[in-house]
Amino acid sequence: MSPTPASETPRELSPGLTVRGLDAPLRLRDFKLIAFDMDSTLINIECVDEIADAAGRKTEVAAITEAAMRGEITDYKESLRQRVALLKGVTEEQVAQVYRNRLRLNPGAAELVLACKAAGLKVLLVSGGFTYFADRLRDRLALDFARSNLLEIQHGVLTGRIVPQSWGDICDGAMKRETVLRTCSLIGCSPTQAIAMGDGANDLEMMSVVGLSVAYRAKPKVREQARVAIDMGGLDRLLELFSDEA
Template sequence: MSLVAVLIANAARPAITDAVLAAARSVLATEHQPHMLHGEIAAELLVPGAPAAAAALTARLRAALAGEPIDIAVLPADRHRRKRLLLADMDSTMIEQECLDELADTIGLKAQVSAITERAMRGDIAFEPALRERVALLRDVSAGVIDALIRDRLTLTPGGRTLVRTMRAHGARTCLVSGGFTLFTGPIADMLGFHEHHANRLGLRDGRLTGSVEEPVVGRREKRATLIDLRTRLGLDAGETLAVGDGANDLDMLGEAGLGVAFRAKPGVAAAARVRIEHGDLTALLHLQGFAASDFVI
């Protein structure tokens, strides 16, 4: 059995040098030559070993390369390495903002709402009551401001469109699943090219927010359930699935996926996830699957 060690840097700060690769080969005790996936931005090394050794090897490699701006993961080099289902969180994952925080900013409540968001994403408070508390503060806000927010204030996370397009081109199903709201996920899913999206629904009356959330609330359990439902519908093995997110409400989904990735996540989430990306952009998820830059669909 074999493992593959993947080293990923950010395109703005290439760091996979010959010295880094030599150090990695020494730590991993592998005779295999590195396979360059993208210049000095991503590389992989084949490592003899069983899946049970992956976590320990990842820790050793991180320790040896501490201080380098490089993400590291040791994964099974098996037939399910390229995934057939992608589930992705939206806020602070596929986009760089938190939608509710930006919506609250239109009425001068961003600081108050952002504080609640931060606590919920760290896992300090339960997601569902935190969601209801934030939405209640937005009562009477015009739904018409949302289109302008999406157009003028929300930015796509670098690499996200390439991630979705490349996986679709290679036959994967893609789903944006969010504890946010369909008024945002619909347009964002279209911009990024997702097949489908699942999120909460804001209560509306006469074009204004009622301050309520329609049932059922999409939270931690529902994200995991969405993954299981799609996996079952598509007839996939657990190992053929990929999930990415940054907050505590993503943890069950990340744990259920064959490859669960914490992307620039809160500390507790990063510590709990099997794989974390802190330096690379979202194309790192393609490199984790063995895609080279030449395979990307831009």
Template structure:
């Protein structure tokens, strides 16, 4: 039976304090023991953590989910091994996670079909539509766009607040950083290179004579491929799955989140929040660092420069 780390965070300090008391009570009710609480930060969020022994991580997640809901806080339960020094893997979705937009919708806007494509995207992210089918429908709307649209869309992309800080700080602590996207390598590749991301995988758009054909080329990056990418990168680096962290927002990320040692739903659709190991509902992507048990003196929330 391994030790666990429980992290509680929210913008409301009083809510965190109330949740902390409930965590201790609930953990004791399932035979666990909590250590002293550590303060990770007190601004702009309040985040605290405690080490728990004597109970299984799966059981803890199940009983503490209600505490999070009761007090409207974000709560993560992770294997304490994830927080020990050493190599790890942080892998993220791109659209609406690393960046604030959906790239397919930015591309579709140049074709005058943004609203139509956005409706299909929303259904896919809620899990109402098979991803491969939805991708085929949306990419078909791009037929006839000139290849020069890629550079225009790259300039439109806006990072999620705290993205640069999350990447830099994770790497400082020994994490390899990767992105895997149901979007497009023509946008994701240059973005990953600019941010110092170690691995990037995404779909490729077919181009002929400088014009988009409305089709993709190569294998489709769907939810199964995202999970496989996590496993492949971790295996190539000799990183055990319990030292992997995945972050995403849509149904296409569910397999990846389930495969990781810690799967975090970031401002996600309801189906993803319900199934992920932890849900993060904060405006700063680098709040992920607190779910890794990193204290604020090791980094600062950074949204100004993103």
């Protein structure tokens, strides 16, 4: 399934659930992979903003995050380096408090993951956020794969740097796309058999190569290019597209 042509008229299936160029119902079992963005998609917060709050820099960091997610900053890697630099001096315990006290799954997240796994799909979490959160969510939800950025911590304190990993330095939009394509290859499916869900501009590249792109309470630029837009309710509203016998 190709990216959504701008000429296709959106059609509201029900309040807050819009599709373009799709004939619902689909069959969930016809897909083999679902890829989730993390911040503001699978979970309720932008983790970098909440960590910055501990450093008294949330307003400054959140402004950069918002601009990056809206697609107003073209160099995602540099924008992330700038934000992470402002986290220098935050303790690992303060990061842990963000996970314990502020991070929540978005409504319907666990239900959608369970439904996809029951239908035989593999589940990928691919994020421009941080392994501290992504790896814990992978274990908590029994996800199959997770890729995100590694904050450097020395003596229990953030250094303000990101640690390169075996696959590269920063998981930006291009790396999200590559990760989805490589995961499809790994599990032996076509990208057209993949679903990608996201909310920000750095999700557009992975959304452009899959069979079903889903915008969840997304920025306008993302909503306009997705096959499916969920603007009300939880992530599990995606299941309304699929027939019961799927």
